Amino acid sequence: MGLIITGAKLLGDKTQDLYVDDAGRLVAEAPSGAETLDADGLVALPGLVDLHTHLREPGREDAETILSGSQAAAIGGFTAVLAMANTSPVTDTAEAALRVFDLGREAGLVDVQPVGAVTKGLNGQELAELGLMARSRARVRVFSDDGKCVHDARVMRRALEYVKAFGGVVSQHAQDPTLAGPTACCHEGEISGRLGLPGWPGIAEEVIVARDVMLARHTASRVHIAHVSTAGSVEVLRWAKAQGIDVTAEVTPHHLLLTTDLLEGYDPTFKVNPPLRPAEDVAALRVALADGTIDAVATDHAPHARHDKEHAFVDAAFGMLGLETALAVVRTALPDLSWSDVARVMSSNPARIAGLPDHGSLDVGTPAHIVLVDPDTSVTIDRADSVSLSRNNPWHGRSLTSRVVHTVYAGRVTVRDGALV
Numbered sequence: 001m002g003l004i005i006t007g008a009k010l011l012g013d014k015t016q017d018l019y020v021d022d023a024g025r026l027v028a029e030a031p032s033g034a035e036t037l038d039a040d041g042l043v044a045l046p047g048l049v050d051l052h053t054h055l056r057e058p059g060r061e062d063a064e065t066i067l068s069g070s071q072a073a074a075i076g077g078f079t080a081v082l083a084m085a086n087t088s089p090v091t092d093t094a095e096a097a098l099r100v101f102d103l104g105r106e107a108g109l110v111d112v113q114p115v116g117a118v119t120k121g122l123n124g125q126e127l128a129e130l131g132l133m134a135r136s137r138a139r140v141r142v143f144s145d146d147g148k149c150v151h152d153a154r155v156m157r158r159a160l161e162y163v164k165a166f167g168g169v170v171s172q173h174a175q176d177p178t179l180a181g182p183t184a185c186c187h188e189g190e191i192s193g194r195l196g197l198p199g200w201p202g203i204a205e206e207v208i209v210a211r212d213v214m215l216a217r218h219t220a221s222r223v224h225i226a227h228v229s230t231a232g233s234v235e236v237l238r239w240a241k242a243q244g245i246d247v248t249a250e251v252t253p254h255h256l257l258l259t260t261d262l263l264e265g266y267d268p269t270f271k272v273n274p275p276l277r278p279a280e281d282v283a284a285l286r287v288a289l290a291d292g293t294i295d296a297v298a299t300d301h302a303p304h305a306r307h308d309k310e311h312a313f314v315d316a317a318f319g320m321l322g323l324e325t326a327l328a329v330v331r332t333a334l335p336d337l338s339w340s341d342v343a344r345v346m347s348s349n350p351a352r353i354a355g356l357p358d359h360g361s362l363d364v365g366t367p368a369h370i371v372l373v374d375p376d377t378s379v380t381i382d383r384a385d386s387v388s389l390s391r392n393n394p395w396h397g398r399s400l401t402s403r404v405v406h407t408v409y410a411g412r413v414t415v416r417d418g419a420l421v
């Protein structure tokens, strides 16, 4: 058994065959009797790792399940995803984390790593079972109330102190609720006034980012900023990193390519939290991703059933699909980013942030998690083609550069020629 991948360009550079033994590990020599996977001319990257995925199970299996989300992830070239805690019930206990973990293993297409809630029921007040989740078989390392901000500074401080004990990290959804409340849905500015939509000002994000990097410094703990969306947040992050503060940050594919003006048509497909921002912010996010101020791309894949999304703009649910298109969006938004930089921001950095040592490299001896990409093809996205159970796809009808051709998870081909095996 085993696998021989022929003709791929490693990180877009030199052509080299890749060998996988029957235990699913990368090895230096060709295994005998192995299956061959033709990757002639394709770029080989370590399997992608998503720090921010909403899988909706348990609770909203009509929108996505751990299986359907795993399928979408594999199609997108991912081999690990972090499943956010804002399910129903919330992932705030070891039992809940283990349920997600085990359903992920059952699906068997990517590593599904549960994110633990920071506070019980995402109530923002009482810490969840952080230690029990960390010590469980699911080895939870990332904690987040995502969807909600941990807005109480005292609670955030406690959480940072607590996760330090086991090398955990708090991933913050930065939204000061007094500056951007639950109905805020449009970048605050001329456009929110003109469209008559509740404004979501960039400062609501930036004050939390600034506060949390100071709390990370004070506690000597580690904070991660989810879905950074403004140039002001980038400035704070750049300063914090220069001080040696232990902060990392992610940006979503949609914040790298889409802008506020898409809201002109009141299409709820483009309603997302934080909202789409003006071109100046998008430009700053691209620079920050390229220069390392922002460490990772994370999808914030947020499937929604039709009846939750097809409403007047103010009443529709927040969120967009993202797993299947993430790599192509990054490639389209930053065509000059080298493939090794793509691997850094979509695989090795997120693997390191999440504490997943089996992911993020193509080194001999590591599990063979690999994505093979056609670098130059353009594909017009059709939402009907998605394997997600939801259809809130902001890329419908757009042409994106590059295509995931094959995905290999633990030495097993999960996607061949763009289709699930």
Ligand SMILES: [Zn+2]
Pocket: 146, 147, 148, 173, 226, 227, 273, 274
């Ligand atoms: Zn969020």
